[in-house]
Amino acid sequence: MSNTEVLPLLEPEAPQAVAPCCPPLTERPLSAEEAERTARMFKALADPVRLRLFSAVASYAGGEACVCDISDVGVSQPTVSHHLKKLREAGLLTSERRGTWVYYRVDPAVLAAMGRLLSTDSAA
Amino acid sequence: MSNTEVLPLLEPEAPQAVAPCCPPLTERPLSAEEAERTARMFKALADPVRLRLFSAVASYAGGEACVCDISDVGVSQPTVSHHLKKLREAGLLTSERRGTWVYYRVDPAVLAAMGRLLSTDSAA
């Protein structure tokens, strides 16, 4: 019960910054390690339900959305929670509890980093 | 045995053009069908080996590469072929046999389409 707010817990979920990760896929062959890190990001968006959840949060007014606002994607509530966790672990979303509800918002830096991976021009 | 080359077979591999597919993820919530199609593209790049193969082809001089040039990614040759097929089916790569070797090249339109999905500005 005593919710001691002492320890910062140095990253409870290993958001593993993906932003300054890897060069555009067209620049040079990815190394094994780079490919591993990059695949982790794409994997997070390689599911229809996660894409809908992510898109719902990303396009929501104010840049954030409560779970209750976006959980209408045709799967059970535990499944929604499971997918949101995966998006969090991939560093694509962050969550914050405010009172009754939990709000999710996108990390623009990570989104931009992924966009750069697929860019054809060299406008890094 | 009689390899009759009569039927064009109208798309042997369903390249399913992904280019004019879906709006940026931040624009509006994706529909179920849009999410399904988009996920298919991300899934193609959601594997380290496929990422390395794709990156190797995309960055190769001349825009195309023979399988023999890129198959040094730490897995067996059948596995390489398997992943290249997946990339082909996703519409990300095209292949062409010229004599002894098979050459792969990227489809820039598809790559650009994926980039747009992750764009934050509205410069469609």
Added chain:
DNA sequence: TGTCTATGTTGACGATTGTCGAATCAAATG
């Protein structure tokens, strides 16, 4: 305290995926 609502976690299940060895196909060359 107790109850209600909103999310998250656990455990289990079937489905999909990545991998390889063996067999097969395709082109070149002897």
Added chain:
DNA sequence: CATTTGATTCGACAATCGTCAACATAGACA
């Protein structure tokens, strides 16, 4: 032809993934 080399297909296997029902947790409120 037969052989060699490059590439794909087939068949099987372990590992991962998406899903749900059941349970647990966190606030709000009476």
